[in-house]
Amino acid sequence: xxDEVQEVQAQQTGNHLTKGDRRATWxxxxxxxxxxxxxxxxxxxxxxxxxxxxxxxYKTKEDRAAALKRxxxxxxxxxxxxxxxxxxxxxxEEQKANGAEIDDDxxxxxxxxxxxxxxxxxxxxxxxTVRPVLGAFAAGMAQSGQILGPIIFFLVWNxxxxxxxxxxxxxxxxxxxxxxxxxxxxxxxxxxxxxxILGMFIMGVLVPRWTTxxxxxxxxxxxxxxxxxxxxxxLATQINNGNLDAKTISDVVSGIQAKQxxxxxxxxxxxxxxxxxxxxxxxxxxxxxxxxLLRKNVSPIVIIFGLFAVGILAYALGxxx
Amino acid sequence: MVSAFFVVLISFLAGMDGILDQFQFQQPIVAxxxxxxxxxxxxxxxILGGTLQMLALxxxxxxxxxxxxxxxxxxxxxxxxxGPAQVSVSxxxxxxxxxxxxxxxxxxxVRTLTxxxxxxxxxxxxxxxxxxxxxxxxxxxxxxxxxxxxPTIIVIVVGAGPVNAALNAIPDVxxxxxxxxxxxxxxxxxxxxxxxxxTPELWPFFFLGFALSxxxxxxxxxxxxxxxxxxxxxxxLSPRFNGGDDSxxxxxxxxxxxxxxxxxxxxxxx
Numbered sequence: 001x002x003d004e005v006q007e008v009q010a011q012q013t014g015n016h017l018t019k020g021d022r023r024a025t026w027x028x029x030x031x032x033x034x035x036x037x038x039x040x041x042x043x044x045x046x047x048x049x050x051x052x053x054x055x056x057x058y059k060t061k062e063d064r065a066a067a068l069k070r071x072x073x074x075x076x077x078x079x080x081x082x083x084x085x086x087x088x089x090x091x092x093e094e095q096k097a098n099g100a101e102i103d104d105d106x107x108x109x110x111x112x113x114x115x116x117x118x119x120x121x122x123x124x125x126x127x128x129t130v131r132p133v134l135g136a137f138a139a140g141m142a143q144s145g146q147i148l149g150p151i152i153f154f155l156v157w158n159x160x161x162x163x164x165x166x167x168x169x170x171x172x173x174x175x176x177x178x179x180x181x182x183x184x185x186x187x188x189x190x191x192x193x194x195x196x197i198l199g200m201f202i203m204g205v206l207v208p209r210w211t212t213x214x215x216x217x218x219x220x221x222x223x224x225x226x227x228x229x230x231x232x233x234x235l236a237t238q239i240n241n242g243n244l245d246a247k248t249i250s251d252v253v254s255g256i257q258a259k260q261x262x263x264x265x266x267x268x269x270x271x272x273x274x275x276x277x278x279x280x281x282x283x284x285x286x287x288x289x290x291x292x293l294l295r296k297n298v299s300p301i302v303i304i305f306g307l308f309a310v311g312i313l314a315y316a317l318g319x320x321x
Numbered sequence: 322m323v324s325a326f327f328v329v330l331i332s333f334l335a336g337m338d339g340i341l342d343q344f345q346f347q348q349p350i351v352a353x354x355x356x357x358x359x360x361x362x363x364x365x366x367x368i369l370g371g372t373l374q375m376l377a378l379x380x381x382x383x384x385x386x387x388x389x390x391x392x393x394x395x396x397x398x399x400x401x402x403x404g405p406a407q408v409s410v411s412x413x414x415x416x417x418x419x420x421x422x423x424x425x426x427x428x429x430x431v432r433t434l435t436x437x438x439x440x441x442x443x444x445x446x447x448x449x450x451x452x453x454x455x456x457x458x459x460x461x462x463x464x465x466x467x468x469x470x471x472p473t474i475i476v477i478v479v480g481a482g483p484v485n486a487a488l489n490a491i492p493d494v495x496x497x498x499x500x501x502x503x504x505x506x507x508x509x510x511x512x513x514x515x516x517x518x519x520t521p522e523l524w525p526f527f528f529l530g531f532a533l534s535x536x537x538x539x540x541x542x543x544x545x546x547x548x549x550x551x552x553x554x555x556x557x558l559s560p561r562f563n564g565g566d567d568s569x570x571x572x573x574x575x576x577x578x579x580x581x582x583x584x585x586x587x588x589x590x591x
Contacts, residue, residue, distance in 0.1 A: 026571035035461035037435035048458040061449035068446035141370025150354040201548035204530020212504030290512035311502020
């Protein structure tokens, strides 16, 4: 009896999701991965995100049970790109609740059909580019003790993330199933390629810049001719005797400017030779060794432990410092 | 006592975000900074956070694969560095690695345990109980929080004494060697990111970045601008994106001529 009245009302006015419902979904989608499990992965979090929709559209226990059941199926994608899918599913549920012929299979297959391709976009952009680039930028500041580093990281990341979740969810809700056509239009591929170019470029910058490898082993010690170096011993004697004159000072300064060697013996280390080839050669080579190991499916943790061992060994043998 | 309370609270937050991956409380640069703040050694926390962040750059959960766990690594390591134990940053970094593995094992455990909760959710669904679903989701989330909070409490209770004694027993050559390794261990993170993105098409951009990095006047912001410009120019010139519909390539200023471009369509709608 009561149900019949409600149904009539729904048909007259139409049962629609409010902006408040969409906001609630947006906040709940933050917890998409809370109950991540090996059986159906993000299924509980997905149903949790759909709760405001189900609550608005279905009033009877049976309808709600059926809706919850179809949203507890297997689901897994990148946690942020789940938002446009949520939007689409909200639109579909709304149409279904208002009498459109949409069966459970349709709702499920849209979900499953979108999660794969979207994860393929979300992973390289968010985990592969934005977080490493932003993280490296902020970490560089943090390593010199600047509190601004963590603050920038946290704020920039979360503003971008929250805006992305909201606008893509709204986009999905407005476009409904049309969104699949829109996303197929090459835009996603463009975005992924563009982001990857930026990411690869920045990685190229970071590998030599923020990797410290110093090889202090001495290759050669050359005794320099008088006048070809800054005579630090003579300078020290002069200063200690108190007879430092203006000419000596100007000689020393011009010597420094001409990049003359300090002291009579020019020491060339392995590091100096490497730097003459191109700065950052050793980190580059090491990166390729690690990349090769990763492609051989060696676990990153094994590689990290291996490198710690290499570091200890190289230090003990005096190769690195 | 107060600082210990906040450390545990932050560890709980980091544990929850370790699975959610949303706010990034689990990332070393955030977690270590907060722990440092709670212990009154903000600067040390920030420095450790920056150092560990470089290590964790490539740790990402893709699909069902579980990466080394940044949450446990950064929380416990930051507590040891900025708390009463006063461990050095390079030692903190070395400690972080085994902790990351321990955290990884723990999250795999919780993710398996949560399978049971899924079946509870099924039962709640049959009853049509929306609250039941909420409760299951939040229970699972709390388990992930406890995954980091409980080990942290254990470390706090054990205290600085045993930790320091253990660290002092390590010979000099090991600690100095670890510091050396700490300088170059970050390449693993870079390699993981590169491994995920690299295609033959993209390698030239990597080498261009490598060559330009020698110019120390160009800081990272300048490098970011160069990278962005490269990406935009590439997208405009690449034949791959200039097939049938290239009307959007004039950028957002193009206006009327760009009806076919979804980016423009979205921008115009807002």
